[in-house]
Amino acid sequence: MDTGDQLTRVRHSLAHLLAIAVKEKNTGVKLGIGPVIESGFYYDFAFSSGYSPSPDDLKRFEARMRELIAEHLAFTLAEVSPDEAHAQFKDEPYKLELINELVERGEKLTTYTSGSFNDLCVGPHVANTSEINPDAFAITHTAGAYWRGDEKNAMLTRIYGAAFATPKELAEWESLKEEAALRDHRKLGRELGLFAFSDLVGSGLPLFTPKGTLVRDLIVEKIQTLQKEHGYERVTIPHITKRELYETSGHWEKFKDDLFYVKGRSETEFVMKPMNCPHHTQIYASAQRSYKELPIRYMETTAVYRDEQQGELLGLSRVRAITQDDGHVFCRLEQVGAEVTHIIHVIKAFYTELGMFAEDKYRVSLSVRDMAHKEKYLGEDRNWAEAEAALEKCAKREALNYKRVEGEAAFYGPKLDFIFKDSLGREWQLGTVQIDFVMPERFGLEYTAEDGSRQRPVMIHRAIAGSLERFMAIMIEHFGGAFPLWLAPVQAVAFPVGGAHKEYAREVTDVLKQRGVRAELDERDESLGKRIRDSKLNKIPYLLVVGDKELASHTITAESREGTLGALTLEEFVSTLK
Ligand SMILES: [Zn+2]
Numbered sequence: 001m002d003t004g005d006q007l008t009r010v011r012h013s014l015a016h017l018l019a020i021a022v023k024e025k026n027t028g029v030k031l032g033i034g035p036v037i038e039s040g041f042y043y044d045f046a047f048s049s050g051y052s053p054s055p056d057d058l059k060r061f062e063a064r065m066r067e068l069i070a071e072h073l074a075f076t077l078a079e080v081s082p083d084e085a086h087a088q089f090k091d092e093p094y095k096l097e098l099i100n101e102l103v104e105r106g107e108k109l110t111t112y113t114s115g116s117f118n119d120l121c122v123g124p125h126v127a128n129t130s131e132i133n134p135d136a137f138a139i140t141h142t143a144g145a146y147w148r149g150d151e152k153n154a155m156l157t158r159i160y161g162a163a164f165a166t167p168k169e170l171a172e173w174e175s176l177k178e179e180a181a182l183r184d185h186r187k188l189g190r191e192l193g194l195f196a197f198s199d200l201v202g203s204g205l206p207l208f209t210p211k212g213t214l215v216r217d218l219i220v221e222k223i224q225t226l227q228k229e230h231g232y233e234r235v236t237i238p239h240i241t242k243r244e245l246y247e248t249s250g251h252w253e254k255f256k257d258d259l260f261y262v263k264g265r266s267e268t269e270f271v272m273k274p275m276n277c278p279h280h281t282q283i284y285a286s287a288q289r290s291y292k293e294l295p296i297r298y299m300e301t302t303a304v305y306r307d308e309q310q311g312e313l314l315g316l317s318r319v320r321a322i323t324q325d326d327g328h329v330f331c332r333l334e335q336v337g338a339e340v341t342h343i344i345h346v347i348k349a350f351y352t353e354l355g356m357f358a359e360d361k362y363r364v365s366l367s368v369r370d371m372a373h374k375e376k377y378l379g380e381d382r383n384w385a386e387a388e389a390a391l392e393k394c395a396k397r398e399a400l401n402y403k404r405v406e407g408e409a410a411f412y413g414p415k416l417d418f419i420f421k422d423s424l425g426r427e428w429q430l431g432t433v434q435i436d437f438v439m440p441e442r443f444g445l446e447y448t449a450e451d452g453s454r455q456r457p458v459m460i461h462r463a464i465a466g467s468l469e470r471f472m473a474i475m476i477e478h479f480g481g482a483f484p485l486w487l488a489p490v491q492a493v494a495f496p497v498g499g500a501h502k503e504y505a506r507e508v509t510d511v512l513k514q515r516g517v518r519a520e521l522d523e524r525d526e527s528l529g530k531r532i533r534d535s536k537l538n539k540i541p542y543l544l545v546v547g548d549k550e551l552a553s554h555t556i557t558a559e560s561r562e563g564t565l566g567a568l569t570l571e572e573f574v575s576t577l578k
Pocket residue numbers: 012013016112119120121122123124125
């Protein structure tokens with residue numbers, strides 16, 4: 001048994017011990033489910049109304065769990081009949097609901113008993129609690145959670161626990177969590193004045209301030225600059241569409257429950273677009289295309305709308321209006337390799353500018369078919385084989401840190417996903433290149449080949465940053481708000497020491513602005529120390545102090561996040577920035 005497996009058993013067993021501890025103190029409590037999660041486990045409880053466990057209660061549960069561990073309780077597996085299960089869980093309405101579903105699906109019913117506690121469960125568990133290190137777990141916090149994730153159901157109390165193999169790993173996880181809380185993009189976004197939410201506008205609908213908008217624009221501009229040489233052209237589409245577009249693309253079935261519906265004065269049904277690809281196919285289809293025009297490359301930064309459940313929304317990470325840096329290439333199959341190479345170059349350059357494209361900081365997943373189940377994928381076998389080979393060839397030639405993952409391809413084509421590690425070691429899937437044989441087919445896209453025949457183009461979907469909202473959330477947390485110079489909404493702030501220096505400080509700011517530096521003047525009637533502290537809290541890359549000495553010598557005294565740069569002329573300062 002590997003340790004990962006053992007850790008799963010430990011975590012799962014701790015969830016049961018938590019249920020025991022909670023039940024002992026709250027006799028009327030009803031049990032939901034208690035699964036293993038990435039850093040530990042949780043258990044959902046329905047407490048009698050009005051009660052919710054305090055932090056002290058959580059400590060008491062934790063202490064009781066340690067006692068239970070010390071009792072060396074065994075976990076015993078038993079298979080039970082539906083009748084036995086109904087009898088055993090007659091006072092547990094949520095368990096009964098699960099039992100009925102399992103019975104309906106014809107699945108076996110199993111229970112695990114430890115001490116006097118019996119739970120409906122498939123395991124796995126430790127054989128005995130003596131296998132659990134009592135110092136490598138903690139009960140951490142509670143949250144509200146709808147039964148089975150559905151907001152139509154009752155709200156239960158979810159109690160979370162963290163558990164690891166050793167106390168050292170637990171301590172490391174705890175300190176990462178503290179750091180993550182300090183860097184939480186919701187907190188930093190407010191402090192840095194980047195975005196806001198309004199009850200009148202609605203949840204999941206972020207409002208970007210001038211500074212936040214500048215950051216968004218800088219991201220988009222960077223991507224556009226990097227891909228300029230690859231021939232992308234900007235297009236613009238409306239945000240609503242007839243439902244027929246998605247019926248044709250085949251997305252209707254998949255998305256219809258997540259759409260926002262728009263009612264106009266006519267009978268025609270409209271929806272807010274949940275994606276841009278089908279619209280882009282219609283720009284391609286608006287003219288006769290010849291092989292000479294291909295590849296045709298469209299790009300657009302535009303919002304899509306998905307009606308995420310209220311409970312799933314989280315700051316900028318999960319929103320209802322999602323801005324995509326979207327791009328689509330229509331090309332011949334033999335052009336796929338060159339196009340994918342271009343996209344890889346842009347992804348490499350973009351994440352290099354962010355300091356994230358290092359061997360140990362990213363990985364690429366080359367998602368290909370499951371050859372044993374070829375029938376799951378649409379499109380011709382021969383085309384799939386060629387596209388998969390082209391992607392792998394690109395990944396090799398570009399020396400990407402990639403791994404071939406069989407069975408992970410979309411049903412419409414193979415893809416390359418770029419996964420980056422942030423400064424807290426968390427992984428995020430950001431850039432992506434996806435080959436698509438299906439959408440051109442569905443929309444009957446064509447081009448005239450050299451021999452005059454009508455041929456089907458291949459479509460490539462590509463994203464560099466992905467959703468701008470999610471990307472910003474990740475970047476705010478990755479940099480802890482201290483953006484690299486090119487991404488900082490304000491790059492330098494000038495501080496006149498006293499009233500006599502205001503005019504010169506204003507001149508400094510104006511010159512810097514003319515030279516393309518995003519500079520601001522802080523001439524508030526606050527002490528110099530207070531003004532500098534405020535700018536440091538705002539993570540401004542350069543602070544420029546202007547007093548008697550600087551006025552006389554026509555210089556500034558500059559300080560970066562790394563330390564002081566001393567007295568510089570404006571020219572010297574500008575060349576430092578470049
Ligand atoms: Zn269990």
